[in-house]
Each structure stands twice: as structure tokens, then as C-alpha cells.
Amino acid sequence: MFTNHMTAIDNHYLDLPEDFYRTISPEPLPHAELLHSNRQLQQQLDKNFSDELLLKITSGNSPELQSVAQKYTGHQFGYYNPDLGDGRGLLLGQVYDSTGQSWDLHLKGSGQTPFSRRGDGRAVLRSAIREYLVGEALHHLGVPTSRCLSICHSPETVYREQPETRASYIRVAKTHIRFGHFEWLAQRQDKAGMQKLADYVIRHNYSHLQTMQGEERYQQLLSEIIEGTAQLMAKWQAVGFCHGVMNTDNMSVAAETFDFGPFAFMDDFKIHYICNHTDTQGRYAYSQQPNIGLWNCQVLAGAFEAIAGESIQQKVLDRYIETYNAHYHELMAAKFGIRDPQKLNKGFIADTLILLDQSALDFHYFFRLLNYFDSEEHEKFTGYLPDSKAWHKWLGQYAELMLDEEDPHSIRSRHNPQLVLRNYIAQEIIEEAQQGRHQMLADWMQYLQTPYQVPESLTEKLHRYMQPPPNNQKGFALSCSS
Numbered sequence: 001m002f003t004n005h006m007t008a009i010d011n012h013y014l015d016l017p018e019d020f021y022r023t024i025s026p027e028p029l030p031h032a033e034l035l036h037s038n039r040q041l042q043q044q045l046d047k048n049f050s051d052e053l054l055l056k057i058t059s060g061n062s063p064e065l066q067s068v069a070q071k072y073t074g075h076q077f078g079y080y081n082p083d084l085g086d087g088r089g090l091l092l093g094q095v096y097d098s099t100g101q102s103w104d105l106h107l108k109g110s111g112q113t114p115f116s117r118r119g120d121g122r123a124v125l126r127s128a129i130r131e132y133l134v135g136e137a138l139h140h141l142g143v144p145t146s147r148c149l150s151i152c153h154s155p156e157t158v159y160r161e162q163p164e165t166r167a168s169y170i171r172v173a174k175t176h177i178r179f180g181h182f183e184w185l186a187q188r189q190d191k192a193g194m195q196k197l198a199d200y201v202i203r204h205n206y207s208h209l210q211t212m213q214g215e216e217r218y219q220q221l222l223s224e225i226i227e228g229t230a231q232l233m234a235k236w237q238a239v240g241f242c243h244g245v246m247n248t249d250n251m252s253v254a255a256e257t258f259d260f261g262p263f264a265f266m267d268d269f270k271i272h273y274i275c276n277h278t279d280t281q282g283r284y285a286y287s288q289q290p291n292i293g294l295w296n297c298q299v300l301a302g303a304f305e306a307i308a309g310e311s312i313q314q315k316v317l318d319r320y321i322e323t324y325n326a327h328y329h330e331l332m333a334a335k336f337g338i339r340d341p342q343k344l345n346k347g348f349i350a351d352t353l354i355l356l357d358q359s360a361l362d363f364h365y366f367f368r369l370l371n372y373f374d375s376e377e378h379e380k381f382t383g384y385l386p387d388s389k390a391w392h393k394w395l396g397q398y399a400e401l402m403l404d405e406e407d408p409h410s411i412r413s414r415h416n417p418q419l420v421l422r423n424y425i426a427q428e429i430i431e432e433a434q435q436g437r438h439q440m441l442a443d444w445m446q447y448l449q450t451p452y453q454v455p456e457s458l459t460e461k462l463h464r465y466m467q468p469p470p471n472n473q474k475g476f477a478l479s480c481s482s
Helices: 039-044 051-058 125-140 179-187 191-205 214-238 286-308 310-335 346-359 363-372 389-402 408-415 423-434 439-447
Strands: 002-004 007-009 021-023 033-037 068-070 074-076 079-081 089-096 102-108 147-159 163-173
Touching: 007 089, 033 051, 033 439, 039 147, 051 102, 051 147, 051 163, 074 179, 125 147, 125 163, 125 423, 125 439, 179 191, 179 286, 191 214, 191 286, 214 286, 214 310, 286 310, 310 346, 310 408, 346 389, 363 408, 423 439
Parallel strands: none
Antiparallel strands: 002 007, 021 068, 033 147, 068 089, 074 079, 089 102, 102 163, 147 163
């Protein structure tokens, strides 16, 4: 155990069989500096890390921690890869908050491990800042996600598409157990290992299941993982978020958004938007995310057959579909300002999205402008729409939906953000940091905490970020490079 005044880090993953991981020390960052520490996250963890301690841990200079690289496998773009594992990150251990919830601390960009394959195991400043920001963005939008505690930078050169500088950061999540962990154990027909890992997940993340026994225990675990995943997919769709790399090894059994690659929040709405330019077939396009979530859950259910029984698979997958449909419908009704989701026809949602796509309207701006629909300034909304028969028909249908609706403004305001982490914003922050200027990163870590209601004191300063971006700043497609 590593102890320092207000905190203690202990790695309970070491309780699992030794072949589940490799014990390895991180490769320290030379001449590292601490760019930022997430004080709000520390408060939620009920911890008080000093900057000196965070610099030491985040730069990989804490050999006293028993860090491990986890072994797992997974399906990458639909193809099974048996050679996966933590290739550029190490699980440092866990801390507990005041409720007794365990939180993993995972050091990203920590150097090579036995699972690095041909990679160098390092991270670059660009990708580190992107993950640092998006965890906060999603969290404050109400989407379950991993987050980051601190970020370090080093002048050491790392080669990707071009030379970049090195970085590392501490990722915080309820667990780092992935769907791919169970795939690995199922592939080698290790039933005892499956049970040990499932019991570990129950003990630390689904403790209410500990009194259950036998197959029923694992059936319920699988069912709750799948239900949580379905809800997560619905939330992604409702906030216009594209993950970009929904491989099974990037899916958390805690149903948190996990392992960010070339993510994006939608600009102009495109049903089949692809944010990852290496995804040439569009497997992980925005429109496909709910289906891929289901596909990944099918893979997980297949792996669970050894401990949960074959008869459970169809039942839990039906639960995914029912849960996703119900939660998505509820979230979209709220975006339209409708209190009772039963009042909203599913066809109206689909028609709206089709029109947004055809008209190339900004997804977030459209829904935020809805608040002017039933106000004296309604032209701020109607003036944004194309003058077409299709939109005139839509306006009449929406007006009927709004009849007798109480306080739609309040509902819409709580579900349609004013401020979204668009890719061009993240790029501006990255470019500032690459020039040694870190204030913009610190500022945006604050701004992202109130996406649904930007404080009046900041509205003038953030005005341009609250508008649709210019054409040359829209729809960036990124690669998986880190």
C-alpha cells in the first residue's frame, strides 16, 4: 500500500490469478511538468493530493506502487484479436471515496509492456489533452464516463504521423475490466477464471449482487452490464457523441464511456457521420453505435455462457433493445421539451433527424434554439430553419405536440447544452498547450462544468463557442493515433 496523508492507494487487482496481469513499473517521463490537476474530481473522490504527489505519480516516478498491465483480448473492427492487453497504460491501484466506492487509478502513456506489440507505450500531448477534456465534458452532460485526475507533459519526442511531445495522465474509472477480459477467459475455456473475475466485478462494482448464488448471480450481473450499456448508448445518441472505436476491448463492464480514440461531438447533423478516418467501412458511424453496442453485448453474453448458462443470452439481449429504446425515447422527449415520453411519436423523432441531415443543420444549436419556439422571440428559431414545405409541416406537428405542455423551456434547458466540446475547440486548447500556454486548458476544465447553463459572466467571452462553427472548423475526422 502507498500512503500519503489524505490518501491510500492499494491494488486489489493483485487478488486475482497471476496470469491475469504482468507486474511492471512505468517508464518515467524525463523533465516532466504537471500541466493540470482536476480538483473537482479529487473532491468527489474525497481526496486531497498535493501537486507534488500528483507530479510524482503521473510522471511514472512512484516505483512503490504495485502497478500492473492487464491481459485481455477483444474484437477490433469486428475481428477477434487474441494478442491484446494494456499496451500503454498501467493499473496503479484503487482509492475509496466516503461511500466506500472503489475507483481505479490508471496511468496512461506509461511506456512499453508485454502487450505493447510494436508500440512504444507512450502517449502524446495531443491525445492526452483530448481525453482529459472529454471526460469532463461527458460527465457534466450526465453521461457515465471515465475521467482524468492529472496530466503531465515532457519535452521528450514521440513519433506518430509527425514528431510530437510526450505526455501521461491518470485515468479514473469505476473499473478497468472490459468485455475483452471475459472474451479472453472464454476463449481459453477457463470457467474458474471467469467465475473469479465475475466475482471480482460484483464485489467492487455490483455489490448488491453478492448475496445471490450460482448461475443466477452471473445471469443478473450480465443483465445489469447489458442494461447499463444500452442506457449509455442512448445517452451518446441523445448528446450527439461519437466514440469512434467501439471495439469490445474498449467497452467497460461498469457501463462507462471508456478508452477514447478519435471521438467527436456532432456539428452539422449527419446520421451516418464517421469521426474516425481509419473506419473506412463506417462500422462505428453515429448511426451504428446502438447496433454495435448490441453486437458487443452479444459477444459478452456468449462469453458468459460458461458461468451463466446458454438460456440467458436471448433474454438479456432483448433487455438491451427494450432498455435502449425506452431510454432514448425518454431523453429525446426531454430535448423537445416534452414531459411525458408517451406523448412523443417515435416517427417524429426520426423525421426530425432526417430533416436535420438533409438541411445540414447544427445538431446542438437546433435543439438549443427550440427554447425560442414558444416565446416572443420565436423567429430566432424559425429563422434558422430552411423555408421549405417539409419544415413548415414539421413546425405544425411540433406546435400540436406543445399544446398543453407545462414549462417546456425548463425541460429543454436541462437537456440541450449551450456549450459542447467540439473538435475545433479541443484543437485550439491543444495548440495553446503545445506552445507552452496552459491557461486555456485550465479555463475549459471550468467551462465544461456548466454546459447546460453558461454563467452570465461568461456568455460574452464564450459567445462564439456557443454558435455553430464556421465551415472550416466542422466535422474533423481523426485517427486512432495516440
